[in-house]
Amino acid sequence: MTDCCAHESPESGDARFDIMKVADGVYAAVAAPAYKVNCNTAIIESDDGVVIVDTHSKPSAARVIVDRLRELTPKPVRYVINTHFHWDHWHGNEVYPAAHPGAEIVSNDITREAMRRKGLKRIDDHRRQVPVEIAKLKADLAAAGTPAERKQLEANVRLAEAYLAEVRTLQPALPTIVFEQTMKLYRRDREIHLLHLGRAHTEGDVFVYLPKEKIVITGDAMIGWTPYMGDGYPEDWVGTLDRLAQLDFTHIIMGHGEVAGRDWLRTFRSYVHDMVEAVRHEVAAGATLDEVKQRVPTKLAPTYEKAFSKYGEYRPWRAGLLANIERTFAMVS
Ligand SMILES: [Zn+2]
Incomplete structure (x- = not known):
């Protein structure tokens, strides 16, 4: 992986991205962590156009990507995929049909709803x-x-x-094409699979899988810091990640944080698993929410605190964990 585009270009907004080449024609635009968060974008170039995955928290951030795309390819954007319904992944949608007339916005029916x-x-x-x-x-x-x-x-x-x-002034642009379980785009030089593997970060998480390049794009079902579970299904999450793990891939472009490998999938999955099991165990023993919030962090910190503190300045591990515990406690009680 190389940093292909480190030079400054005229950028129209305050969002900052490092664009990394992950495979020939496949790039991860990794968003710099910020107070108002922006998601990463995946950029997939094919023979006849470009597929974009996720569009950030606001149109100006998507415009930064539209500008920087010119460094990579003159081809038009044909499809914009939304991985889930959270604001920081789709508020920039309107920019693409405006900049690339005919661009379709794609997600699954659950996410559009x-x-x-x-x-x-x-x-x-x-x-x-x-x-x-x-x-x-x-x-x-x-x-x-x-x-x-x-x-x-x-x-x-x-x-x-x-x-x-x-x-x-947002002009919310909902998906124009939806699918149920799976949708596949066959371009001359590339296959792009859109998959719903079950509930995790939201009820409708979409994964984008490039089987030949062995790359998966996860949205926030996997991120570089402690996952947000406020709309999530902690008890289903591990099963969804296990179905993901059955796919053959080496690189993971996540919703937030740097491009990862399968080692991070193992760590992330095991965090979700251990957190849910620890909360279940306490609830079964009759513990109150306050007691669970005391005991579970003490139990998990030695294994996970360091791994999930890489972006601790913006996303402190402990605050994220306590929120996860509250959500899981509410779901299992
Ligand atoms: Zn997000």
Whole structure:
């Protein structure tokens, strides 16, 4: 893997990506961690056009990718795949049909329905909630003690304000093509499989699999830090990852974090498994939520804290774990 495109290009937004070549014509645009998170994008070039996987939290971030695509290929974007319904993976959808007329947005029917029922409502929620969030950040800024704290909070205020401006004018673009279990794109030089393997991070997670190149794109069913389970199914997650593990691949382009190998799949799967089993064990023994939140981190930290702290500055392991425990406790109780 090489960093193919380190030079600066004219970028239209504040999102920053490292574009890595994963195989010939297949790239991972790895988003720099930030206060307002952007997802990674996978870029798959074929003989007649480009397939994009996921579109970030706001149109300007997707426009950064549209600009940088010109460094890679003159071909048009034909398909945009959404892996799930979360804001940071589809709010940039509108950019692609505008920049590449005829581009289709593809997901499974479960994810399109989740966007329609929940995603659209959350856009309204964000329009109401982000001003409150900005006011809180500004109050924190006024009270900040150190120059480093001030600098961080100022950057967070800028990102929150930029996000608010864009979410206010968002033109949500829902998928134009949906599938149920599987959809396959056969291009002259490439096969692209879209798979629903069961519930994990959401009810409709889509995996994109390139069998010849041995690459899988997971959305947030696998990420580089502690998974978010707020809309997830912790008890189903391991089974879904086990079905994923049956595929033949060597490289994993995740929803967030750097490109990984199968070793990270093993670690990630075993974290989800051990967390769920530890919570189940405590619940069966009659423990309260407070007791579970005391005991389970102590049990898991020696094995997992270091591995899941690579992006700890942005996504602290312990906060993520406690949220996972709460979700799992609610699901198994
Ligand atoms: Zn995400």
